[in-house]
Amino acid sequence: MEFQGRDIISLKDFSREEIDYILRIARTMESVAKNGSDLLAGKILATLFFEPSTRTRLSFESAMHRLGGSAIGFAEAEIASVKKGENLADTMRVVESYADIIVVRHPLEGAARLAAEFAGVPVINGGSGAEEHPTQALLDLYTIVKEKSRIDGLSIALVGDLRYGRTVHSLAYALSLFDVTLHFVSPEMLRMRREVLETITGKIEVVETNRLEDVIDGVDVLYMTRIQKERFPDAAEYAKVRGSYRIDLPLLESAREDMIVLHPLPRVDEIAFEVDKTIHARYFGQVWNGVVMRMALLGLLLGQIK
Numbered sequence: 001m002e003f004q005g006r007d008i009i010s011l012k013d014f015s016r017e018e019i020d021y022i023l024r025i026a027r028t029m030e031s032v033a034k035n036g037s038d039l040l041a042g043k044i045l046a047t048l049f050f051e052p053s054t055r056t057r058l059s060f061e062s063a064m065h066r067l068g069g070s071a072i073g074f075a076e077a078e079i080a081s082v083k084k085g086e087n088l089a090d091t092m093r094v095v096e097s098y099a100d101i102i103v104v105r106h107p108l109e110g111a112a113r114l115a116a117e118f119a120g121v122p123v124i125n126g127g128s129g130a131e132e133h134p135t136q137a138l139l140d141l142y143t144i145v146k147e148k149s150r151i152d153g154l155s156i157a158l159v160g161d162l163r164y165g166r167t168v169h170s171l172a173y174a175l176s177l178f179d180v181t182l183h184f185v186s187p188e189m190l191r192m193r194r195e196v197l198e199t200i201t202g203k204i205e206v207v208e209t210n211r212l213e214d215v216i217d218g219v220d221v222l223y224m225t226r227i228q229k230e231r232f233p234d235a236a237e238y239a240k241v242r243g244s245y246r247i248d249l250p251l252l253e254s255a256r257e258d259m260i261v262l263h264p265l266p267r268v269d270e271i272a273f274e275v276d277k278t279i280h281a282r283y284f285g286q287v288w289n290g291v292v293m294r295m296a297l298l299g300l301l302l303g304q305i306k
């Protein structure tokens with residue numbers, strides 16, 4: 001299996017074998033993350049974030065530093081030359097001279113794919129509009145394996161904004177390679193994107209509903225998401241669906257004892273704070289898993305892990 005020099009743009013580009021392999025490598029990074037390493041010494045990561053981010057950017061930077069490499073980049077498009085009208089193609093042609101690998105987050109769908117075409121070094125999609133967020137989905141899968149020791153056979157609910165949420169799109173593509181049952185729980189207006197449904201239909205069992213109460217007692221994993229306010233074309237439309245779902249203690253009473261709650265973060269009001277201290281909460285553990293997963297990805301794409 002060859003990862004050196006590859007881009008990570010969409011999880012549609014990955015096979016089950018490749019994902020299994022990445023998950024195994026991530027596991028080996030746990031101790032490396034704690035002890036530090038010089039595996040990527042001399043290598044430079046550039047993070048180009050044309051859209052706000054806390055976790056994804058810091059997570060990649062932390063992963064790079066833990067492997068002995070260094071990181072450069074910007075987090076506000078306003079302070080970069082993009083403001084002066086530089087196009088993405090030129091930006092990529094310039095940055096490839098500064099860095100060995102580049103993470104791009106951009107508000108436009110398709111931007112990461114375009115960026116990869118113009119850069120001679122590996123490009124990782126750190127979020128492309130409402131389209132995809134592949135590395136978040138990989139760390140979500142890693143969290144599930146770590147907590148449940150498997151993915152096959154599980155029943156998983158993706159809840160909230162399935163239309164504009166990019167993490168759930170990548171996660172659905174990846175999960176369609178496993179033997180799972182997926183429950184898509186959303187308001188009618190925010191149903192899972194048609195193109196995702198079309199891609200995964202026939203591969204796995206999918207059930208769509210707008211009632212969280214109907215699925216909560218039967219699932220192994222509850223993946224909550226934020227309603228993506230900033231992607232709504234109209235504030236009045238957002239007002240209709242805000243606060244659609246909220247996990248709290250009374251709701252959790254009907255959940256299986258070993259059911260885990262995940263969330264890519266940031267949360268708004270979809271998980272009550274009282275849930276944080278229950279046996280179900282795993283969303284802060286996901287953050288650590290994100291560092292470990294990104295270490296694996298950087299090592300693989302830079303050819304230092306085989």
Ligand code: NCD
Nearest residue numbers: 055056127166226264265266
């Ligand atoms: C997600 C994103 O940016 O899509 N955040 C993240 O990377 N962890 C989820 C979100 O913003 O709701």
